[in-house]
Amino acid sequence: MIIETLTSPVILFFILGFFAAMIRSDLSIPEPFAKAMSIYLMAAIGLKGGVEVASTGFTSELASAAIAGVTLGFTIPILAFFLLRSIGKLGAIDSGAVAAHYGSVSVVTFVTAVELLTNQGMQPDGFMVGVMALMETPAIITGLLLARAYAKRPGVAEDAHAAKESGSGLLHEVLTNGSVILLMGAFAIGMVAGEAGFEPIKPLFAIGFNGVLCLFLLDMGLLAARRLMQSKKITFHLATLAIFMPILNGTIGVAVGTLIGLEPGSAAVLGVLCASASYIAVPAAMRLAMPQADPGIYLSMSLGITFPFNIIFGISLFAAIANFLG
Amino acid sequence: MIIETLTSPVILFFILGFFAAMIRSDLSIPEPFAKAMSIYLMAAIGLKGGVEVASTGFTSELASAAIAGVTLGFTIPILAFFLLRSIGKLGAIDSGAVAAHYGSVSVVTFVTAVELLTNQGMQPDGFMVGVMALMETPAIITGLLLARAYAKRPGVAEDAHAAKESGSGLLHEVLTNGSVILLMGAFAIGMVAGEAGFEPIKPLFAIGFNGVLCLFLLDMGLLAARRLMQSKKITFHLATLAIFMPILNGTIGVAVGTLIGLEPGSAAVLGVLCASASYIAVPAAMRLAMPQADPGIYLSMSLGITFPFNIIFGISLFAAIANFLG
Amino acid sequence: MIIETLTSPVILFFILGFFAAMIRSDLSIPEPFAKAMSIYLMAAIGLKGGVEVASTGFTSELASAAIAGVTLGFTIPILAFFLLRSIGKLGAIDSGAVAAHYGSVSVVTFVTAVELLTNQGMQPDGFMVGVMALMETPAIITGLLLARAYAKRPGVAEDAHAAKESGSGLLHEVLTNGSVILLMGAFAIGMVAGEAGFEPIKPLFAIGFNGVLCLFLLDMGLLAARRLMQSKKITFHLATLAIFMPILNGTIGVAVGTLIGLEPGSAAVLGVLCASASYIAVPAAMRLAMPQADPGIYLSMSLGITFPFNIIFGISLFAAIANFLG
Amino acid sequence: MVTTVQRKRIEILVDTPLVPRVIRLIKDVDISGWSVIKIASGGGRDGRWDHDEVTGAAAKSIVLMIANQEKADLLADKVAPLLESHGLLITIGNVEVVRGERF
Amino acid sequence: MVTTVQRKRIEILVDTPLVPRVIRLIKDVDISGWSVIKIASGGGRDGRWDHDEVTGAAAKSIVLMIANQEKADLLADKVAPLLESHGLLITIGNVEVVRGERF
């Protein structure tokens, strides 16, 4: 599958963006257009997932996938936290922040995985969109709790104070996060509208999807490579972890997915969700809740290393593991 | 029809946006993307209207609808002005400004009405796009004249002076207003190109239309709710007027439309045009021509209350009245 | 063909934009949206060209067109430079800057030409996209060398110094220019993906193309007319040159294309490339390499005069010449 | 070392639709140029306001100018009557500029 | 000629996600209003940074306020403890304003 992956236009546009940034081209996608594409992609996958669940109905698989996803979202950061402290030599604050990123998910990695898997005849279930939305935020809570529990320096006490002060603010942000609302909302609209109601809006949301994904991945390639080139603080240990953690988390995800009885396609996607690291919802939350944590570390790891790794290798790897286990 | 309305994705996205803003989610649509969508929507409806008129030719219905629309655009603000002064307890300046909004039209309300009516088998005539474009600006003139005639305070004299100074500027703005030019221009292009010329550009402008409308209404839901939550100056009387005026004006519009012999679909749309209040062309013109008028009042009423009312209830109501009368 | 051109929606939208700006309408397209459309258009034509070359293979025609294009890119500025100095009465710096614009190409003029020619049954070869990408930058080098060779004033020595200082910077910019990378990259992706790989992304890139071109030309019409109205420094001689140079260069291009054995469609497009003047890549490079050159001159000529001339008359003219010679 | 002279740095905060009117005043007092900066969001006595709207009516901008004392005073006089009715805000600060004869 | 009074022009450069926290401080010291300007790109000790990202986490803004001396001092005191941990930057300059009683 890796070769088919590498000749798919979607992946090739990502590589083009990565390459352009590496040779320091001035190619860039206007930020509002990139945000517009991400809104479009989230609305589209939410709708498609909802329409599919409308026709299959709520199944026990759906329920177990949701529970598994949330549980993994809460627990993966614990594993990540201790790896980051011991092997990565990061302090408690930075470890907590990075761990939160790896426990959460990357929407674009998910979307790309669904596209590639569908092309390989391993179409994941529609409800996995809902699982993804559920997995966006639990890790933020675990990451914060770990950071507070282990951070002992005075600066951190102060931080803990500020964080508590804005505690309710954070909880609110976690629950009303724009991408969660949009994904869940579009999912619900898809369920209410069903196949028939989806028909008139299908042209935009279904037919244009792949092409928009190409242009969005072009931008993500540019951003990932630029982030990678700016990352002065990434040690060899951290770079290694940024590849090892997705492999580990992804394998756990596929295994759990297979155990709870998901089809290989859905199990692979659960693996991809576990392997992927957030670079939208979590960074913003971390900047607010733990301003001392260094964005140079968490963005470089999640966006600069883990994201390209998953797009180019990870998805194929978890598909292979899912096929092997399933 | 109200139930069909409430399960249409177009309306559901509006409700999603409204809901997201109400729970203070940070979901937002980048402004340039929203403007791009409104340009797309105006170009698309202009083109479609023009292509349709190209095939039906100029009819007497078209002429009477145009005359009725312009006349209503000039006169509705008079009615609104006295309601706002007497019941709404607003001063002359604010009454004139708000009245101008209610005499003008909301493009999105129009577009949504056309979509919903077409789905119900009540397709309006293509020339109604032209009528809408003609109705965008007359109310600005009536609103200004009323404000000047009734405002007696010194501050207003000064204003009248400034307004006269920029009088030609305003007239120019009214006639060259971007959305009027775009609507009329696209309408003319549709007429020149006809069915055959429209064919190569149809995929973008016809097929994608409904989906774009969904995303645009998502944004309008966010804006309407945020505006509503900020509106500290809206008294109970003003809020009531913001619902009563569209019902009154819309009913008048449907009645006039039926009287001049329009089909029920077109009569309903004429009602929607009368009921809807501008929140693009007129606010900008008012800020320029009557800077003393309070934007907090006119935007809250037109965008925060009347717009959601029309989208969710008004369109169905005027369709029902048109069917009853027609 | 000129009449068919003038009833094509693509051209009519350009005229609408031009007209709106002329009557000083406030109609405007948000800049990020315009940039997004240009990225889309470049990705789409790159892909389509690549897919076509993937099926036809590398031919000797392709090689000769590429060599001819690059050679014309290097030499046309020489001709232009001396015309600008003698007839246009411009100094060496400004002449070099303007010459660089006319030796380079306008992507939108190319795209519009391909559309119009295809509609007339004169479809150009897919590889012409590659030729266009190759022609974007050579003229920058010629223009700079000419300016340095002929400029004698002290101010220019200083400039030459600054330019040398940033010489490697400029070369880098020329080679990694965003639009060149995107065109070439999309071309390569199209070649790797082929017909089969292009299939899933075809809906966005092929079906929506014409419609997006309409909206983009609407914006270009606005920009061209606004630029024209601001151009206080354009003398009658310069304005004449801005029409004469494209006719001359375009005729040379068609003749060369016919001589090297291109089909009439491709020869016409080579003429259009020679006739068109850059208003994206070159202005930015000139601002950097020759800051003394006056943007008011080169933008007014290339964007304000030559661009509309080519869109409305030039394309038809070069098509006629190509048919006559071919 | 280059010589600098003191000039005034004037900022006028204004609703975006009114920017053309401010520019007319600027030209009246013969100030040589201006630059407009978009305000992304803000808040005042009316509470929090967010500029995130299709309707540009609530957008705000800063018009920035460099000018000499005399022209700055003239402009302040011209702008003063509009401050209340148009909701403007004008600030004048001191800056050193190179090539001050241009302003 | 209009009378002007001296007020403080305060700029706080801050990560965009932290703007709401700065605004809370502004309200605490009862400053009447603020305006937010987006930073397009920048660089500092960490090297060049470009704001061109979907993830808004690295975006920066300037919060601009006009206030009297007393409120400016209060705000500086409030902001000082956050400067290090939140990576803020605060500058206070003098400007003349018309209708100074509003600030």
Next chain:
Amino acid sequence: MVTTVQRKRIEILVDTPLVPRVIRLIKDVDISGWSVIKIASGGGRDGRWDHDEVTGAAAKSIVLMIANQEKADLLADKVAPLLESHGLLITIGNVEVVRGERF
């Protein structure tokens, strides 16, 4: 009360394509950081100019820096020769900053 020190607030108005060149000068004089703000539109001796173009060649930006007197003078010297040919505009004002040792 926190202690503040006086520093220079430097603004350079420049064509956006030339921003990288200005940043090179900033690094030459060892100023610790800079922020870039986009100009939305403007006008000068050449008349009204509107930044609303696909071609970024006519776009303008402000590069904003906080630095001490010495570095500000050095920068002004470096920038001066480019003012005419590159159409730059530089202003230097006084501001109070907290944690001034950083600049």
